[in-house]
Amino acid sequence: MDAAQFADELDQNRRYLLRVARLQLRDADLAEDVVQDTLLAALGAREGFTGRSSVKTWLTGILKHKIVDAIRRKQRQPVVAASFDEETDLDDFDPLFKDNGAWQAPPADWGDPENALSQQEFMGVMELCLDRLPPNTARVFVMREVLELETDEICKELRITPNNLWVILYRARMALRQCIEQNWFSGPRT
Amino acid sequence: MLHRLTHVLSCREAARLVSEAQDRPLTVTERVKLRLHLFVCSGCSRFARQIEFLRDAVARFRT
Numbered sequence: 001m002d003a004a005q006f007a008d009e010l011d012q013n014r015r016y017l018l019r020v021a022r023l024q025l026r027d028a029d030l031a032e033d034v035v036q037d038t039l040l041a042a043l044g045a046r047e048g049f050t051g052r053s054s055v056k057t058w059l060t061g062i063l064k065h066k067i068v069d070a071i072r073r074k075q076r077q078p079v080v081a082a083s084f085d086e087e088t089d090l091d092d093f094d095p096l097f098k099d100n101g102a103w104q105a106p107p108a109d110w111g112d113p114e115n116a117l118s119q120q121e122f123m124g125v126m127e128l129c130l131d132r133l134p135p136n137t138a139r140v141f142v143m144r145e146v147l148e149l150e151t152d153e154i155c156k157e158l159r160i161t162p163n164n165l166w167v168i169l170y171r172a173r174m175a176l177r178q179c180i181e182q183n184w185f186s187g188p189r190t
Numbered sequence: 191m192l193h194r195l196t197h198v199l200s201c202r203e204a205a206r207l208v209s210e211a212q213d214r215p216l217t218v219t220e221r222v223k224l225r226l227h228l229f230v231c232s233g234c235s236r237f238a239r240q241i242e243f244l245r246d247a248v249a250r251f252r253t
Contacts, residue, residue, distance in 0.1 A: 101200025
């Protein structure tokens with residue numbers, strides 16, 4: 001791949017990187033900065049790209065580090081910790097279940113959901129549902145599932161306990177599952 | 191008899207374990223309880239498949 005091609009590839013992935021960074025950081029300006037940083041670092045480290053993975057995967061790897069750095073800097077602001085506690089309150093009653101622990105409404109039949117994966121429209125619903133998560137919940141979920149950080153890394157970065165983390169991820173998955181069910185799998189669809 | 195197995199673990203607890211299995215290794219006891227529960231509870235086995243699917247879907251989002 002020559003330099004022009006490479007720059008082109010970077011440009012093509014810009015929108016995707018921005019989307020991930022925005023979801024993660026919930027701060028458009030900061031996301032913009034982090035993506036700039038990532039693209040600059042990628043340009044400077046072109047030799048590091050071996051072509052074994054896709055450019056997108058490689059860029060996501062760089063973005064991951066840039067985001068962790070940004071969070072680390074942001075973490076010094078105590079505001080984040082406060083809202084974290086609010087969102088991760090363990091006593092929060094779980095409206096999806098009855099008192100005896102049975103489902104209020106058992107999960108619907110999604111048929112053969114794999115078909116949805118190839119549809120652009122479905123990815124749009126996913127993004128919408130991710131956007132609807134409470135900010136800190138979304139950040140943690142993206143760290144875990146999109147950036148694929150290990151749980152102990154996340155705990156360390158955010159200074160939360162593993163149990164806290166499991167609860168946040170559980171909530172995120174529950175909310176996402178429900179949102180996707182409501183917006184994709186419940187309507188009449190072929 | 192089979193119905194009693196669902197009482198070893200409630201659906202709420204089963205859902206938590208399904209999620210946590212993606213983030214930590216479950217203990218042997220938890221695995222056995224969960225497997226028994228999923229065996230008799232169609233709602234939760236659906237849920238478990240959907241949570242798996244979500245992970246794949248997010249992975250697709252990434253690549």
